[in-house]
Amino acid sequence: MPMDHTTRKDHWNKIYATKQPGEVSWTQENPKTSLEFIHNLTLSKSASIIDVGGGDSRLVDKLLAEGFEDITVLDISEKALLRAQARLGKMAKRVQWIVSDVTEFTTERTFDLWHDRAAFHFLTTDDQIDKYLVRARKNVKEGGFMVIGTFSDSGPKECSGLAVKQYSEKLLEAQLGEGFRRINCLRETHETPLRRYSIFFFVVTNE
Numbered sequence: 001m002p003m004d005h006t007t008r009k010d011h012w013n014k015i016y017a018t019k020q021p022g023e024v025s026w027t028q029e030n031p032k033t034s035l036e037f038i039h040n041l042t043l044s045k046s047a048s049i050i051d052v053g054g055g056d057s058r059l060v061d062k063l064l065a066e067g068f069e070d071i072t073v074l075d076i077s078e079k080a081l082l083r084a085q086a087r088l089g090k091m092a093k094r095v096q097w098i099v100s101d102v103t104e105f106t107t108e109r110t111f112d113l114w115h116d117r118a119a120f121h122f123l124t125t126d127d128q129i130d131k132y133l134v135r136a137r138k139n140v141k142e143g144g145f146m147v148i149g150t151f152s153d154s155g156p157k158e159c160s161g162l163a164v165k166q167y168s169e170k171l172l173e174a175q176l177g178e179g180f181r182r183i184n185c186l187r188e189t190h191e192t193p194l195r196r197y198s199i200f201f202f203v204v205t206n207e
Contacts, residue, residue, distance in 0.1 A: 008101065012055075012077035015160055031059045033188055034117060037147050037203055038063075040184075045069055047112040050139075052102050053119030055080035056087065064091055072096040074105060103131040110141045117149035117201075121164040129165075129175065137179045140206040146180060148172075149201045152187060172202050180204035 043049070045067045051059055054073035063071055071094070075081050078099045085092040098105070102119050114136055123129045140146055151159070153168045167175070169185050176182075184203040 009076050012075075012160075013079045015077070017079050029058065031057065031062065031117070033186065033201055034059055034115060034147065034149070035062055037184070037201065038113065038115070041113065041145050041203075043068075043112055048072070048109070048141075049113045049115065050074060050111045052114060052116040053122075054084070054115075055118060056084040057118070059115070059117075060084065060095055061088065061091075064088070064094060069094075072098060072109075072111070074098040074100055074102060076101045102135065103128050105135055107139060110139050110144070112141055112144045114140045114144070114146040116147070120148050121150040121167070122159075122162055124163055124165045133176070133178075137206065142206055144206050145183070146176070146204050146206065147201065148176070148204075149199050152200050155199060167200055169200060169202075172200055176202065176204050179206060181207050 038049075046069050048070045049063065049068060050072040051057065052074050053076075054060060055075045055077060057073075060071055060073055073081060073084065073095055076099070081097045081099060085095075085097065088095070102116075103123070120132065123132055136146055150167045150172060151164050153166045153171075155166055156164065157166065158164055169187070173182055173185070182202070182204055184201075186201045188199055188201060
C-alpha cells in the first residue's frame with residue numbers, strides 16, 4: 001500500500017540520518033546531464049529554479065557556482081536539506097529551502113524551471129501523480145520548463161525500500177502531455193558503486 005505523508009517523511013528522514021552519500025544509489029558528484037539540459041535552455045542567471053526532491057543533491061552547489069541567483073530546493077526530508085545546508089555553509093543563505101511533500105506543496109510563486117530527478121517516480125498512484133501535475137502546471141511559468149528524471153522501464157522496481165513507477169518514453173510523454181510540450185528525451189545509464197540502472201530525462205515546456 002502507498003505510504004501516507006507522515007510515513008513517507010519518517011522514511012526519508014531515517015534514510016538521511018543513517019546513510020552517507022556514498023551509501024545511496026542516486027548520489028552524483030557532478031549532475032552532468034541535468035546541468036547540460038539547463039545550459040541548453042539558456043536561462044538567465046536571475047531565472048527562478050526549483051529543484052523538487054533535491055535532498056542533498058549537489059545540483060544546487062553547481063548552480064550557485066555558475067551564478068544563478070534564485071534557487072529553491074524542496075524535499076520531504078528536513079534532514080536531507082540540513083545536510084545540504086551544512087555542506088554549503090554561508091552559501092546556503094542564498095537558497096530558499098522548503099520542507100514539504102511535493103504533492104502537498106503550495107505556493108503562489110511561479111518558476112522558470114522545475115527540475116526533478118528524485119521525486120516523480122516515487123508517486124505510484126493516480127491521485128499522487130495528479131496532485132503533482134496540478135502543482136507543476138500551476139507553478140511553472142508560461143513558456144517555462146520542466147526537467148524530469150525517472151526510472152525507465154528497464155530500471156529498478158524499487159529504491160531505498162520503496163516501490164517506484166517505471167516509465168517508457170511513450171508513457172512519460174503521455175503522462176506529461178496535457179499542458180506541456182515535449183522538447184527532448186534522453187535515456188541515460190546511471191552508475192554508482194552500488195548500482196547501475198537506466199533512467200529517462202524528459203524536458204518539456206509549459207504552453
